[in-house]
Amino acid sequence: MRPLERAWYARDAPVIAPELLNKLIVSKIDGDTVVGRITEVEAYTQDDPASHTHPGPTARNAAMFGPPGHLYVYLSYGIHHCLNVVTAPEGDGQAVLIRALQPVEGVDVMARRRGRRPDRELANGPGKVGQALGVDLDRYGTDLTARSSVVWIGDDGTAPPVSPRVGPRIGISKAIDTPWRFRP
């Protein structure tokens, strides 16, 4: 499996999001390797009132304005670390939120981090994804295009779903009708 190239990420988030489905995210943190298949995503653009970049550049959203293919992590509700893939060329604040994973490797590690649960509930939500992968703000800005990174995204040849399910995004209060949430 090889990482996706930076150029692949340099496109608009609503276009990238469905193509990210079925890609693999790998984390190698604290000596534990975990792999998950991406099964739910949401797109956010700078134009979008629901996006963290909508108000313009700030300290928190700096990574979203940075180079594509890097990781934007934010602390949600003071508790959960949510992962985003930065898309679009540098200077354009877009990203794709990873909302859910299907465990592929290191299920035991995920279960230890998450507390014993059915496999289905190990990473079926953005906060759970962060916890299962062991990712926190320390990984802010990580280059997801480098195999040597502690977190990276690869393609094992599995194609994205032909007709992903599309619908409104979850947990937001603005632009609630924009259909930028994708699932297989």
Added chain:
DNA sequence: AAAGAGATGGTCT
């Protein structure tokens, strides 16, 4: 099966 509420902390006005 659905609805409600508390946890918890960084970011921005």
Added chain:
DNA sequence: GACCATCTCTTTT
């Protein structure tokens, strides 16, 4: 001081 791109547990139909 308000607002969250959430999760879990408890209470109520």
